Amino acid sequence: MGTHVIKMPDIGEGIAEVELSQWHVKVGDLVVEDQVLADVMTDKAMVDIPSPVHGKVIALGGQPGEVMAVGSVLISIEVEGAGNLKESAAPAPVKEAPIAPKAEATVESKPVAAAAPRPAAVCQGPMVAREADERPLASPAVRKHALDLGIQLRLVRGTGPAGRVLHEDLEAYLAQGQSNASAPIAAAYAQRNDEEQIQVIGMRRKIAQRMQDATQRAAHFSYVEEIDVTAIEELRAHLNEKHGASRGKLTLLPFLVRALVVALRDFPQMNARYDDEAQVITRLGAVHVGVATQSDVGLMVPVVRHAEARSLWDSAAEISRLANAARNGKASRDELSGSTITLTSLGALGGIVSTPVLNLPEVAIVGVNKIVERPMVVKGQVVIRKMMNLSSSFDHRVVDGMDAALFIQAIRGLLEQPATLFVE
The missing domain is CATH 3.30.559.10 (Chloramphenicol acetyltransferase-like domain)
Structure with a gap:
């Protein structure tokens, strides 16, 4: 086995440092080539950093919100092969951010930029244990389909490569949810004392x-x-x-x-x-x-x-x-x-x-x-x-x-x- 060290790539246009906005993997995860590892933030845009190799994540080089220099260690991945240490910059960044527009300033609504109202997903299929800020793998078309159906994509189990969510997974989620539609709603009236702290980053x-x-x-x-x-x-x-x-x-x-x-x-x-x-x-x-x-x-x-x-x-x-x-x-x-x-x-x-x-x-x-x-x-x-x-x-x-x-x-x-x- 060997270790492949991926360094923060040069985003271009003279940018010397970027902010690490979000990890999409954690230590111990198995990743495949071209799988998105992290989001980084430049002055203007969110940029996805894909993996150039298959392997297992063994170390992360920073925490969300941390400003990292170009060329610094981003992530270490254990790979098949000789035991010597390999280093590379991440491949060309792929700009693919989540596409769920909120009710402000989109350009396809009648008066001006706002998304058309979407039905809330009243049915819930079997949920996947993902973190609240974890972004599942899915194509833009699948993300748009989930948005139109009112489905939170992070709750859907993906059956594609590396757990990628497919159109069929959305349909399966809805079909399973129909059988749960009559579940008790008493929990909606329960007292709540939970709190959530959200770091302002990216x-x-x-x-x-x-x-x-x-x-x-x-x-x-x-x-x-x-x-x-x-x-x-x-x-x-x-x-x-x-x-x-x-x-x-x-x-x-x-x-x-x-x-x-x-x-x-x-x-x-x-x-x-x-x-x-x-x-x-x-x-x-x-x-x-x-x-x-x-x-x-x-x-x-x-x-x-x-x-x-x-x-x-x-x-x-x-x-x-x-x-x-x-x-x-x-x-x-x-x-x-x-x-x-x-x-x-x-x-x-x-x-x-x-x-x-x-x-x-x-x-x-x-x-x-x-x-x-x-x-x-x-x-x-x-x-x-x-x-x-x-x-x-x-x-x-x-x-x-x-x-x-x-x-x-x-x-x-x-x-x-x-x-x-x-x-x-």
Whole structure:
């Protein structure tokens, strides 16, 4: 037997150290080639580290939350063969993070980025003894299937190689659960005194640091405007009916991106970055729209580059591609950086008002609330209209309150008269 020592790989782009976010194996586990061993966190992305060999884990090189230098010992694996010590860097990292989106800022829901409601799994099959933070092996398609069924993947016994969860395992879990559906529910009313401590590491720590930094450095103020989206929803439905099969379905997001692009022509101060150390404001001609997207590892902001040069369907396709990449953990560093203004939403759960936090060093973020039908007075008549609020935040060091109000009202006018989105 021999020992294969895997060192922290060079993630690239000059990164000298990364944070060890999560182990997917423990000492004594048998692993196979390409099995994910650990997640590490760079400044922007979660990266999976796969195993280059088959063997047995005999030592772990760090604890979750620990910052490790590139080239340091990550893990030691006992392998078949001679007894000499072998060393290598881990193979090229595979970016595959959990894909379960939460109810904020996905891009495939009706009003804007939010996942469609999912049924809770009322049936529970035989459970597997996994740790609460242990991530089972499964393909992205299986993870999506489990998400749609409302199944916690860590509870499902995998019958594939190295315990990988297959589609058949999900079906078996559901079938077994049906026989347990009549189990007593008295335990739901039992007193509880348990506590759980959750270490703030990885993506969650990065998000916490960025949010705290943003609220401490920028002079936030928010402005809320009500918008009648009846006309643009009718246009969206018409375009989907006529061109959806050939060009793809449109959500509201590409219309919002288009409205941002057009409104920014008259309000270039919103499409800017503020270097508060150098005291310099940089206004940009290119509109790189960050689309806040919730993933299982936290909030990510993939960037639709040069939105000013994209059609509705081009924007829709790019938004969908980036959102899927972010939720699957496959978005590159470049795809998660460089935005000039951000669009965020809680989608169907968007409530009435929100107070988005700026994505520094940007100076504006446009927040979208849910669409609701309400009676409105139009030309003296009470009619039912589809209404939506924009709850947006700005950096008062750069943006004056009146300019912010006029900017959002310009977006309102474009969305309420959607033909003006395309009049040059």
